Amino acid sequence: MAHPGLFYYCQVCQFEGNCIWEHLRSKQHKLEKAVLFEKEVFRGHVNLKRVDDQEQFLRHRLNQGGQNKKNGLSLVTLCLSSEEDSMFYLCRVCEQSISDARNLTIHLKSIKHCCNSSNYNNPNVLRFSWIPCRNSEPIVDPVARSETKKSSKVHSGDLQVLDLPPALFETVKGTSYGKAMDILSQHDNLLKQTSAARPNKMTIQAYLGNPNRTHPLLGLEHLVECSCEEQTDRRVYLCIICKLTLTDHKIINHLLSFHHIHRYINAWHPSTLMMYRSYEYNRRFHSMMQDLAEQMEEIHRTTITDMKQVILEPALFSSVEGTSYVEALKMLEDWRTERKESSLITTITPGDTLVHVPGKLKTSTASHGPAVSVIRRVGATEKEVASRRSHTETVPLPGKLKTSCVVATKKKLAAQRSDTETAQGPVKCILSCQVCIMKFESILEYFAHVVGWEHKQPAGLGVQHK
Incomplete structure (x- = not known):
């Protein structure tokens, strides 16, 4: 089945297209996977119902948000085991493990991911002296970002797919990003294969x-x-x-x-x-x-x-x-x-x-x-x-x-502010989150921010401990 609007890249076979599930069931993919991981060829039935349900939710949310919500998607890897019908995501640019499609959609539209993915190849897309806020417009220059997309070799909407053997998948699933990458990097053949599809990071x-x-x-x-x-x-x-x-x-x-x-x-x-x-x-x-x-x-x-x-x-x-x-x-x-x-x-x-x-x-x-x-x-x-x-x-x-x-x-x-407030009476106040340096016009907006992901992971302020 083809999935319009979202392309996949198989890191095992270097296959690119929207018919990813048919590809994962193909004999060619099973053979390439066996050679890469030095395992026997899997000859059983490949059931991807739960994985496909997650991806349908992701495609639906991305289609609702338009092309902007796909920014940085090529820097995310869908890790799955076709033998076990289980999956999770790894965001390479933010160095973060993400459990399911719902959390991935929240992550893709976060200011943290927007900043990291935008300057991964070209920091010129960031506005000089940018200030954290609730949308990316004051942070990312749309003209520079558009030019970066045109010059990029990897399609901005491609989602990387890595099909792992069951034992290896269970070892990395549920671990932190750093631990997962340490385990995967022990496989030299896999490291060479996945680095081929990875855009060069600007140091x-x-x-x-x-x-x-x-x-x-x-x-x-x-x-x-x-x-x-x-x-x-x-x-x-x-x-x-x-x-x-x-x-x-x-x-x-x-x-x-x-x-x-x-x-x-x-x-x-x-x-x-x-x-x-x-x-x-x-x-x-x-x-x-x-x-x-x-x-x-x-x-x-x-x-x-x-x-x-x-x-x-x-x-x-x-x-x-x-x-x-x-x-x-x-x-x-x-x-x-x-x-x-x-x-x-x-x-x-x-x-x-x-x-x-x-x-x-x-x-x-x-x-x-x-x-x-x-x-x-x-x-x-x-x-x-x-x-x-x-x-x-x-x-x-x-x-x-x-x-x-x-x-x-x-x-x-x-003095002017004091005189104005005396003449006009009480004025509304702006709430400021001192952790994220963001402002809110109502207490409800502030509470919604506090329980959200962006408050827990403020963009660019400190290291994420692994």
């Missing part, structure tokens, strides 16, 4: 040397890359300035996020930016952040160093990879002290406050959302918003006057 080194790179990477001098001595492709990163441990697939996301850039700019140039939650992503915000990034690169051109790289023995690497940031940094610093090497922590010498001049940036920002420069309170009038805009337009001032100007502006805005 931070490759992106730094990419001539088509459109985003600056700030704060590399505060980044420590730890790699395993025996497996150089295994890496974990410590962002000293953000105090986070990050896996390989999250590091570029993090460097391009406002979470990282905000901490980096305010560490070197205090009072340049207001509180993190004072901003939302829009055209003026994008222009401001690009301007500040250019100023940072110009000022620190001669002092900025590359990220620090250390190669660790497998035991030490596993300890660093599986612990908290504080413990990981302590282990690395002790290890460096024993070797009589310098500290991994870069000393910060705070400089003057940077000032953004609207209209200074020459780069076009026409495709970066609506032209709104401040977060609008629920219930705020047009006159109030216009008044706040006029007071957020700053001009360059010499020396110490910059800091006093910022303080005076903040005090004036606070």
